Amino acid sequence: xxxxxxxxxxxxxxxxxxxxxxxxxxxxxxxxxxxxxxxxxxxxxxxxxxxxxxxxxxxxxxxxxxxxxxxxxxxxxxxxxxxxxxxxxxxxxx
Numbered sequence: 001x002x003x004x005x006x007x008x009x010x011x012x013x014x015x016x017x018x019x020x021x022x023x024x025x026x027x028x029x030x031x032x033x034x035x036x037x038x039x040x041x042x043x044x045x046x047x048x049x050x051x052x053x054x055x056x057x058x059x060x061x062x063x064x065x066x067x068x069x070x071x072x073x074x075x076x077x078x079x080x081x082x083x084x085x086x087x088x089x090x091x092x093x094x
Contacts, residue, residue: 017073017080025085029056030064032074036081048076 020036027035033045033054045054045064052060055075056068068074070085 017075017082019084020081021084021086023086026067026069027083028064029054029061029066029068029074032068032081032083033076036074038074038076038079038081053077 018036020032022032022035029049030042030045033039033048034042039045039048048054049062049064052062053076054061056066057072058075068083070083073080073082075081
């Protein structure tokens, strides 16, 4: 039997992003992670970000205070959300 070397490749399947509306034109990454229910707490957001587990538009983001704008997609392993800003600078109430 031949020696076979197998290298594990971790492909992360990107979940279809859910649209998450925000009130203003921008929001901080840490706040958005909680608002979008991607993570449960600010402490969890801080840990995920510092461990390089959070991506914005497919790029690892290490700044919790990064300002997100409409259309940007934030992902953590197994989940993703898109920032949706209000038209005209305000949200309509249902």
